[in-house]
Amino acid sequence: MLAIACGTAPILPAALGAPNAANLDDATAGRIDELLALRAAAPGGQSRGELIELLSRQFLGTPYGADLLVGSATQPEQLVIDFRRVDCFTYLDYVEALSRSTDRDQFVANLIQTRYTDGRVDFQQRKHFFSDWSHTARIAATDITATLSTAAVTVTKHLNAKADAGTYLPGLPVVIRGITYIPSAAVNDNVIGQLRTGDYIGAYTDLPGLDVTHVGIFVMTPTGPIFRNASSLAANNKVVDSPFADYVRSTPGIVVLRAQ
Incomplete structure (x- = not known):
């Protein structure tokens, strides 16, 4: 998905595995099977958002890792x-693919469809880029951002x-995109009241050339809304639940995508 790390620097690929092959370590293979079994046991009629919440919750405490994806203009993609370990973007990749899948082979196929165009x-x-999720096949x-507030702003980004x-x-x-x-400051109770558990949230950035610098998942809890994310902050360095309002105040704004 996003090539920019959960901050402002690009991910620099490292050598790992064989090109275009999914090399599953035993721990990962076991976790995929466990999570798909959990999904299968979920009560019928659950929405995509509820499945995203259920599956994303299982990653809480998973260590944060940087430089995870492998490939460049000169190195074959793997x-x-x-x-x-996950970064904020691979975390969303995995949760999104899991929420669509019923077995391991289907998960791999859905991950490829989630992470790669066509x-x-x-x-x-x-x-x-985060906005690729709503713009490419x-x-x-x-992208429901514009529907949530009359204060929404559209900026042309290169x-x-x-x-x-x-x-x-x-x-x-370079891709020109609005x-x-x-x-x-405009993410008020009215905006938060329109968000749904399982919405994907991007932290908008004013930096040229980028759409967001961090992503996570919105979850409404009995004690208030939280932002579930793979945090690179030294105090966390793992997947955590952060108070949503506190996180929003630390960013220029938010971009909201809703799972299909």
């Missing part, structure tokens, strides 16, 4: 599946273009 495991096809989620005329990801084109976000 299909990385590793539940032993299901082709290729660096050029990887969904490097297979559409994983719908994704992948740095301010110094370089690119974050050499070998990839990014709609709700400024953090």
